[in-house]
Amino acid sequence: MRVLLKASMDTEKANEAIRSGTLAKLIEESMEQIKPEAAYFTTDHGKRTAYVFFDMQDSAQMPVLSEPFFLNLGAEISYTPVMNMEDVQRGLSQLGR
Numbered sequence: 832m833r834v835l836l837k838a839s840m841d842t843e844k845a846n847e848a849i850r851s852g853t854l855a856k857l858i859e860e861s862m863e864q865i866k867p868e869a870a871y872f873t874t875d876h877g878k879r880t881a882y883v884f885f886d887m888q889d890s891a892q893m894p895v896l897s898e899p900f901f902l903n904l905g906a907e908i909s910y911t912p913v914m915n916m917e918d919v920q921r922g923l924s925q926l927g928r
Contacts, residue, residue, distance in 0.1 A: 832912055833885070833886055833887075833913050833915065834884070834885065834887045834913060835884055835910070835912075836883040836885065836896065836897075836908065836910055837881070837883075838880065838904070839907045840905070841878070842877070842878060842879070843905075844903070845878075845879050853903065857899055857904070861883075862883075864896065865883055867884055867885040868885055868886070869883075870883045884913065893910060
């Protein structure tokens with residue numbers, strides 16, 4: 832299932848990770864593990880935030896993918912099922928008329 836992983840990082844912990852040089856490595860390692868369809872980085876409510884779109888094969892992936900963000904960045908994590916246009920069209924075609 833295609834999902835959106837949103838990781839909003841604690842500012843002080845992210846600042847510390849930048850100063851120590853570990854933030855870039857953590858993000859790179861996470862992206863290698865997640866293999867996202869797309870990943871975007873911005874701010875949300877004043878916090879550094881990553882939006883990562885990927886295909887989750889098994890919900891058991893959630894702890895493995897989340898823990899580096901929790902442990903190292905004090906991040907708030909959410910997972911949301913999402914669709915691309917093809918998924919929407921396929922879903923709508925299954926609706927009774």
